[in-house]
Amino acid sequence: MTDVRREGYDGTGPGVITPDGCAVEMWARLPLNGEPEVIEAAVPPGASILELGCGVGRVTGPLLDRGFRVTAVDESAAMLERVEGARTVHSPIERLDLGGERFDVVLLASFLVHAGSLEVRRGLLDTCRRHVAADGCVLLQREGEDWQLTLPRERPLGADGLVRVVSATPVGEGVNSVHVEYEWPDARWTQTFLSRPLSRPEFEGALAEAGLAVDAYLNEERTWARARPVTG
Numbered sequence: 001m002t003d004v005r006r007e008g009y010d011g012t013g014p015g016v017i018t019p020d021g022c023a024v025e026m027w028a029r030l031p032l033n034g035e036p037e038v039i040e041a042a043v044p045p046g047a048s049i050l051e052l053g054c055g056v057g058r059v060t061g062p063l064l065d066r067g068f069r070v071t072a073v074d075e076s077a078a079m080l081e082r083v084e085g086a087r088t089v090h091s092p093i094e095r096l097d098l099g100g101e102r103f104d105v106v107l108l109a110s111f112l113v114h115a116g117s118l119e120v121r122r123g124l125l126d127t128c129r130r131h132v133a134a135d136g137c138v139l140l141q142r143e144g145e146d147w148q149l150t151l152p153r154e155r156p157l158g159a160d161g162l163v164r165v166v167s168a169t170p171v172g173e174g175v176n177s178v179h180v181e182y183e184w185p186d187a188r189w190t191q192t193f194l195s196r197p198l199s200r201p202e203f204e205g206a207l208a209e210a211g212l213a214v215d216a217y218l219n220e221e222r223t224w225a226r227a228r229p230v231t232g
């Protein structure tokens with residue numbers, strides 16, 4: 001599989017850039033932001049987890065350390081090469097086919113649910129629904145509802161890094177082109193990607209279309225949600 005850039009997605013900076021504009025080297029140095037703790041608190045101990053869009057395994061490793069069994073999926077071979085200790089699957093999420101295998105937990109983090117293309121978003125959520133056990137759950141990370149309105153915005157990354165969300169420019173019905181800069185003293189990366197802001201009803205509606213129902217928000221900001229498959 002060749003890493004063909006997705007339309008509307010781009011990235012700059014040292015090292016390999018993935019189809020959605022992510023820089024492998026940048027994600028390899030990006031510190032955690034509480035993701036493993038949120039996940040651990042929301043799912044049963046030792047659960048099997050299907051992690052969609054795992055990148056270099058930034059979250060995968062800490063999940064393995066906590067005793068979860070992780071299958072890590074990404075469409076970037078360069079990202080997957082960095083993942084240690086987990087079973088890896090090289091595939092676009094929307095075309096994932098694990099032959100009917102089901103997981104206690106399906107994880108769709110990193111705001112992937114905001115995909116610019118409605119077709120891709122449906123594909124991502126259908127993959128979640130197809131791979132979650134009947135009594136399992138899907139954990140999703142979504143943007144804060146005002147994130148694309150209050151720009152530019154920046155926050156520190158570890159001791160000497162910085163991420164700056166520079167702009168969100170409308171490029172179609174309900175879709176923005178978002179530009180982000182990542183800076184360290186020795187390196188700088190940018191990513192441009194398409195994102196659909198989702199109000200809570202829009203987010204829950206997209207999940208409902210895929211046969212998933214939110215049963216809890218996992219943090220005060222409501223940027224982490226847990227959903228269950230709807231039966232019948």
Ligand SMILES: C[S@@+](CC[C@H](N)C(=O)[O-])C[C@H]1O[C@@H](n2cnc3c(N)ncnc32)[C@H](O)[C@@H]1O
Binds near residue numbers: 018055076094109112
């Ligand atoms: C922003 S990075 C986040 C990586 C990881 N979740 C983390 O938090 O460290 C997004 C990752 O998802 C992958 N990705 C994005 N869209 C994808 C898709 N439709 N199918 C497979 N992988 C995808 C990219 O290749 C990239 O590695």
